[in-house]
Amino acid sequence: MTTSDATTGGPRRTSLSRRRLLGLTGSAALVAGAGGWAGRVLLPEQGAAAAPGPVNLYLAGTDGWMHLPAEPAIPPFHPDPLAPDGLTTYIFGFRNVTGMDTTQRLGQKYKAQHSAPIFWVDQYDEATHNEFRVQLTNLGLELRPDLFDAHTLHWHGFRNVIPFFDGEPSGSVSVPAGREFTYVYRPRDPGTYMFHCHVEDVEHVHMGMTGMVFVRPKQDGQSHTHGGRTFTRFLYNDGDGSTGFDREFSMFLSEVWAEAHWDDAHIQLPEWSDYHADFALLNGRVYPDTVAPNGPGVNPFDVEAGRTFDGAGDLIAPAGHPELKYQPISSLVTCVEGERVALRFANLGFRESAMTVAGMRMRVVGRDATPMRGRDGTDTSYETDTLNIGPGESFDVLVTAPDKVGDGDFDTYYLYNRAFTRSNNLADGGFGGQATEIRVYASGAAGAPGAQAFPNDWGFPA
């Protein structure tokens, strides 16, 4: 089964319907049966739209385990002795449960992924009324039933959101285990954002309930020529193609402090002011795992039992990497010489990262989901080798793949955190952590990547 993508769907507005009346009546009966007090509070407050539209994405919050290099160890915290074979680190996380039946969905408890599924949304258009709906359920924490934590979805950076859809639990509501909530968005501002659970967010964010979301501009589909190259996909409504790209890759930054993760698994509390990042992650993995393949379910809108998740609803591991089953998102950048590649960076670690590309310049065309333009239109974009990305900050950059000059199948450029303690895996020597490769293929060469099917797709036939 394939669900609708972000461009379709959206509720039809109808007047008060029979269904709504029935719903109200039914709930009132329940109230009477439950205890006799008759507050309005138990009545679902329904809007004029009778049947809520189909959801575009269905996420579940739960706990689970991930894989990080077991050596060198950080006794007693890493690797965690409670971890299942091949895995090392206890996490909280989101899963995409779109397209699953109830049994499959409920079966994803204790099967969180890190980082969360990437998703993307078309800019809201009054004409098509393309609202985007994310249903969130809370499957509970298998290893820590004592916590009974609620979850929310906070779309970090969404402008002018009402508290009801902001996911900040003090100002609105949050979702306890076994319950559901649907967030409705009308994203009016293109750009790169991030999302996370905002309940106890010091803990839930660090434990892994974080991911990337971006908004595609209305300009997509138009044709603009810029720098001698014609584009149909863009980062922003630039009007001139200056943010056009051939391929796009999300680079979501997060961190793991082994002690805090161990503490959650072992019913302890960390002293957060002792925080440090033992591991720095790109899309939920450390180098060289970052260049391992995508899992089959990375496009959240293309879901099918048996292909993108198994019959029980569980994730299918990336080819050749069973240990990365719950870290499905690759960070390898594949491109062809001359192509313009968009890199979307967002950081939900707790430390500033210094992401550096050796050998090609990055043009910063957007920041915090805002094109680099002053109020009077002044172009404030700039080129750099290193992006200093603070916690909660996002950058949209473009790189142009240089000519392929080496003898191998591709030229390799390195993208890494210039804060070197976060581009290693604790071991001396060698790179690790927040690092990946950009591979540039010759144009027209056999083995060069084809068109990209979804963000972070390598463009090779499955």
Added chain:
Amino acid sequence: MSTRFLTRRALRRGAVVAVGALVALGGAAATSVPAATAAAPPRNGIVCTTGGTEAGHPVFDLTTRTGYIDLPDGNTAFMWGFSNGFDAFQHPGPVLCVTEGDEVTVILHNTLDVATSIVFPGQEGVRADGVPSQPQVDAGSGMMTGLGQGAAPSTGTVSYTFTATHAGTFLYESGTDPETQVRMGLFGALIVRPAGHADQAYDAASSRFTASEEVMVLLSEIDPFQHAAVEQGKTFNLVNYKARYWLVNGRGYPDSIADNGASWLPSQPYGSLATVKPYDPATHPLPGLARYLSVGSEDYPFHPHGNNGLVVGRDGHPLTSETGQDLSMEKFAINIGPGQTWDVLYKWYDAEDYSPSNPVSVTVPSLANQVVGTFYSGSPYLGDTKELPPGVQTLNQCGEFYIISHNHALFQITSWGVNMTGPITYMRIEPPEPNTCA
């Protein structure tokens, strides 16, 4: 958990009161200079201290004091601070508000048992007792003793003067042993308003804001061991410095959203709750202004929910090019570095205008099936309230919205083990009038 340095809170409270009483008496006896005057503080927003009544020549007396502040985990911390005139200890120092072009005088009265001084980063031509304020070097040791001329221990006085030539937001802070003295609390904010345009951040009309929606976000941090060492007269190895508390306007959440001058925070007068009205092109077209300042040791990535701030100035410089091009930038992460100030216009507007008659297009689930937040009205809609399930309490008054803003280096929104405290505050959005808000 480490040994905490503090004894019972009740004892500390007693000490604060006693010290405050002595200070008040001493101050009354010593003063002959007209004290700077503070307007009656608004409940929310910036509390300006103005320097007397002579136009163009504000005069401030700042007296160094010692005292205690309350922290969100129940601890208190021993502090040093600048107080207004000869008042009792307060933290942080008074917000000095002047006008561009003013000839400003700040008279430092030192009561500490160490020498101290004040520097004014961003001000030019600062003079101390009539001569240029310059770094002081000990003739014997050759060591630098301060970034400017200081006031001797216990009774010293020094008078600083400068012309406030640039509009913007600035810090003032100790220039003597700053890694101890600034961290102990010897800092405050200086606001320079454009001449004739007190409702603008800078000279450009595009920086105009709504006066009642001007807020200060002054970020700082505390290593309790350093403060305990100072209190007990012991040495503190700065290599071991490690912040355990982070504060906004000298308070940690939830104290941060209490009113200015809240009675239970006698020495922490500045709240940081922003109370705003929704944007309306006819009745409420101007944004608010958040003046961010950091005296911390590392970047603080502050994140306001629900609106992107428009950064119109940094460090007292408007974001315009020399040829007048607009270089302002919208951001949802205000990554403020040590010693920086950022001026950020912000507004909230009801983009979708949701209401009971224009409802959200989704079934609103029963509140019994949700965890209800402390500030939630029970309804998704501005100005609307709903009855809450039995036993569920809310602080919501009239269907107003509360939208958070907080430091996003999330380990910094803790207080030595107490999560979800520290530099967190809210934007309170009032329903359109008429409303039932207090």
